[in-house]
Amino acid sequence: xxxxxxxxxxxxxxxxxxxxxxxxxxxxxxxxxxxxxxxxxxxxxxxxxxxxxxxxxxxxxxxxxxxxxxxxxxxxxxxxxxxxxxxxxxxxxxxxxxxxxxxxxxxxxxxxxxxxxxxxxxxxxxxxxxxxxxxxxxxxxxxxxxxxxxxxxxxxxxxxxxxxxxxxxxxxxxxxxxxxxxxxxxxxxxxxxxxxxxxxxxxxxxxxxxxxxxxxxxxxxxxxxxxxxxxxxxxxxxxxxxxxxxxxxxxxxxxxxxxxxxxxxxxxxxxxxxxxxxxxxxxxxxxxxxxxxxxxxxxxxxxxxxxxxxxxxxxxxxxxxxxxxxxxxxxxxxxxxxxxxxxxxxxxxxxxxxxxxxxxxxxxxxxxxxxxxxxxxxxxxxxxxxxxxxxxxxxxxxxxxxxxxxxxxxxxxxxxxxxxxxxxxxxxxxx
Amino acid sequence: xxxxxxxxxxxxxxxxxxxxxxxxxxxxxxxxxxxxxxxxxxxxxxxxxxxxxxxxxxxxxxxxxxxxxxxxxxxxxxxxxxxxxxxxxxxxxxxxxxxxxxxxxxxxxxxxxxxxxxxxxxxxxxxxxxxxxxxxxxxxxxxxxxxxxxxxxxxxxxxxxxxxxxxxxxxxxxxxxxxxxxxxxxxxxxxxxxxxxxxxxxxxxxxxxxxxxxxxxxxxxxxxxxxxxxxxxxxxxxxxxxxxxxxxxxxxxxxxxxxxxxxxxxxxxxxxxxxxxxxxxxxxxxxxxxxxxxxxxxxxxxxxxxxxxxxxxxxxxxxxxxxxxxxx
Numbered sequence: 001x002x003x004x005x006x007x008x009x010x011x012x013x014x015x016x017x018x019x020x021x022x023x024x025x026x027x028x029x030x031x032x033x034x035x036x037x038x039x040x041x042x043x044x045x046x047x048x049x050x051x052x053x054x055x056x057x058x059x060x061x062x063x064x065x066x067x068x069x070x071x072x073x074x075x076x077x078x079x080x081x082x083x084x085x086x087x088x089x090x091x092x093x094x095x096x097x098x099x100x101x102x103x104x105x106x107x108x109x110x111x112x113x114x115x116x117x118x119x120x121x122x123x124x125x126x127x128x129x130x131x132x133x134x135x136x137x138x139x140x141x142x143x144x145x146x147x148x149x150x151x152x153x154x155x156x157x158x159x160x161x162x163x164x165x166x167x168x169x170x171x172x173x174x175x176x177x178x179x180x181x182x183x184x185x186x187x188x189x190x191x192x193x194x195x196x197x198x199x200x201x202x203x204x205x206x207x208x209x210x211x212x213x214x215x216x217x218x219x220x221x222x223x224x225x226x227x228x229x230x231x232x233x234x235x236x237x238x239x240x241x242x243x244x245x246x247x248x249x250x251x252x253x254x255x256x257x258x259x260x261x262x263x264x265x266x267x268x269x270x271x272x273x274x275x276x277x278x279x280x281x282x283x284x285x286x287x288x289x290x291x292x293x294x295x296x297x298x299x300x301x302x303x304x305x306x307x308x309x310x311x312x313x314x315x316x317x318x319x320x321x322x323x324x325x326x327x328x329x330x331x332x333x334x335x336x337x338x339x340x341x342x343x344x345x346x347x348x349x350x351x352x353x354x355x356x357x358x359x360x361x362x363x364x365x366x367x368x369x370x371x372x373x374x375x376x377x378x379x380x381x382x383x384x385x386x387x388x389x390x391x392x393x394x395x396x397x398x399x400x401x402x403x404x405x406x407x408x409x410x411x412x413x414x415x416x417x418x419x420x421x422x423x424x425x426x427x428x429x430x431x
Numbered sequence: 432x433x434x435x436x437x438x439x440x441x442x443x444x445x446x447x448x449x450x451x452x453x454x455x456x457x458x459x460x461x462x463x464x465x466x467x468x469x470x471x472x473x474x475x476x477x478x479x480x481x482x483x484x485x486x487x488x489x490x491x492x493x494x495x496x497x498x499x500x501x502x503x504x505x506x507x508x509x510x511x512x513x514x515x516x517x518x519x520x521x522x523x524x525x526x527x528x529x530x531x532x533x534x535x536x537x538x539x540x541x542x543x544x545x546x547x548x549x550x551x552x553x554x555x556x557x558x559x560x561x562x563x564x565x566x567x568x569x570x571x572x573x574x575x576x577x578x579x580x581x582x583x584x585x586x587x588x589x590x591x592x593x594x595x596x597x598x599x600x601x602x603x604x605x606x607x608x609x610x611x612x613x614x615x616x617x618x619x620x621x622x623x624x625x626x627x628x629x630x631x632x633x634x635x636x637x638x639x640x641x642x643x644x645x646x647x648x649x650x651x652x653x654x655x656x657x658x659x660x661x662x663x664x665x666x667x668x669x670x671x672x673x674x675x676x677x678x679x680x681x682x683x684x685x686x687x688x689x690x691x692x693x694x695x696x697x698x699x700x701x702x703x704x705x706x707x708x709x710x711x712x713x714x715x716x717x718x719x720x721x722x723x724x725x726x727x728x729x730x731x732x733x734x735x736x737x738x739x740x741x742x743x744x745x746x747x748x749x750x751x752x753x754x755x756x757x758x759x
Contacts, residue, residue: 327444328444328445330444331441331442331443331444332444333444334444334447334448334451335448340455341451341452341455344451344454344455345448345451348447348451355442355447358441358442359442359444362442
């Protein structure tokens with residue numbers, strides 16, 4: 001069986017959530033099938049500048065075919081178009097322009113798929129919101145399997161994407177919340193889909209002591225791992241933590257791991273260690289008392305899964321439905337919506353060893369049951385077997401004609417998003 | 432947080448969160464989200480801002496009071512040096528041009544033409560300025576609304592915060608009051624315990640001692656004028672000093688006080704005999720000071736017979752107001 005993994009960026013040094021997800025899946029599926037990755041020459045997700053050479057290369061034993069990006073992203077233009085489609089009545093043409101402005105615009109990749117798509121049995125498209133996924137699934141609809149990695153943000157309210165969700169052969173969801181949201185926005189309940197997520201290669205014996213010694217860190221601490229960014233909820237985390245640090249009962253420090261796009265506050269109990277390699281990262285997580293995930297938008301937090309795999313409790317932002325749902329389903333994490341909850345939950349995990357230990361144990365169990373690589377691989381292979389056994393029953397809806405595309409009758413994406421039910425509770429009950 | 436009520440071995444995160452929220456409500460009162468604050472500001476803000484009589488539909492009212500104005504179309508004219516003589520009839524135009532020198536013999540039309548031309552330009556400029564101002568109007572209004580809205584929102588937030596702080600202050604005052612009461616009760620309990628072992632009938636102090644006490648208390652600061660507990664006036668059994676000056680293992684109440692007094696006496700240098708007029712008949716140190724040292728009689732002090740002398744001395748200095756005469 002020959003499989004294609006189509007993703008916006010790809011490389012051993014690229015650590016974006018969806019990109020890492022795609023790499024892990026490619027490397028694990030390569031044990032069962034002939035896998036080729038189709039991607040762009042970009043490494044920077046802000047500009048999509050061509051930085052790698054076009055052509056074929058091998059990354060960790062997987063063949064990677066790269067295509068040039070036609071033009072870089074102009075942030076001002078993209079911002080303007082985003083405002084237009086997210087907040088105003090607009091046309092489908094506006095949305096197509098938005099997609100083009102968002103990038104990575106690589107017509108060569110789409111052309112290649114259209115020409116050679118038949119040489120693959122199935123093509124996995126990662127991240128529904130990018131150019132390659134929208135046009136790629138339309139180029140090979142009968143072979144397209146979408147890994148949407150959708151978050152509850154404005155893009156999901158655009159009118160471009162529901163036909164894609166309905167037109168692909170199957171969807172590999174990351175979470176119950178993501179599936180419920182995509183069902184609600186597109187009504188694609190009849191399209192085969194499975195909640196899979198992604199595993200992680202967590203070392204068996206991370207060295208917590210080594211980490212403490214190397215970075216001279218003493219005492220209990222909470223850890224945040226990931227890009228230190230506005231979108232990840234870091235300003236709120238800094239604010240909450242500094243308030244928490246003023247409370248006499250709190251003894252925890254905060255250790256930040258990852259590249260920073262924001263100024264990190266100067267505080268004796270906040271340490272920023274920058275980017276760490278995987279071994280150090282896992283050592284750090286093993287040394288921590290808990291992981292904090294302040295992000296508002298996540299389709300699946302791999303870091304949270306890794307923390308659970310290491311038996312660490314997670315404190316998540318309850319505004320992110322996915323994280324909150326995962327905490328509840330796993331019984332392995334607490335969540336906060338405002339400062340008072342942040343402080344109390346942190347105190348609870350810090351001072352109640354029994355609670356902290358129980359959450360950690362539950363997390364480890366949850367990871368083993370749902371995100372162990374054997375489970376993930378089995379789910380992918382079962383889906384492929386299911387698709388091979390059943391011919392496609394639906395087709396991709398064509399794009400409207402030129403005149404219809406110009407009709408400005410589409411509601412702002414933010415309004416669509418606002419109307420979407422918050423399905424976490426219903427879905428949890430169903431689960 | 433040891434007071435979580437988790438009864439089973441299996442953790443239920445939702446249940447724990449409920450408990451945490453209940454605890455927050457108990458500790459911090461009602462906690463509002465941003466959305467709730469906005470709702471309060473929009474609907475119930477008169478509750479918090481009643482003094483100013485701010486209306487909850489303030490923004491709507493403001494908009495209603497100043498409806499959008501369409502800029503009026505103002506007529507204007509163009510005036511140049513040919514305007515007065517213009518006509519669509521060519522022969523007449525030619526004739527006027529021909530007779531212009533004759534006209535200029537009667538009066539000079541140039542200043543009139545110039546003035547009207549300038550006036551026309553001024554009209555145009557004024558109209559443009561007004562149009563610009565009107566165009567900016569909605570944006571300015573929007574800004575005003577926004578500022579006002581934010582002010583109202585902040586005022587509401589402050590109101591809520593003040594309310595919460597008041598609640599906390601009340602809670603703290605009640606706690607403080609409780610603690611004060613508790614401290615008073617404990618103090619009285621300590622005094623009571625100190626007097627408890629005295630099963631013997633109270634002995635009257637020698638008259639000289641009483642006189643000395645009365646005389647000295649007049650000269651002392653107010654803190655020293657507290658009535659001293661009676662038991663200290665009694666004469667306890669003489670302490671059995673161990674060889675080398677070490678106190679015996681089992682000391683009776685009041686012995687340590689006496690040792691302290693002796694030490695102070697040595698420092699003070701004055702003989703008790705000179706003060707109280709002689710030693711007691713049994714030859715033991717008379718309890719010259721009736722100033723029972725409250726902290727020295729504390730059960731903890733009694734249990735610990737090896738209290739550091741320096742601590743004792745500092746205590747006694749505070750309570751007894753300085754060195755007292757030694758009987759030796």
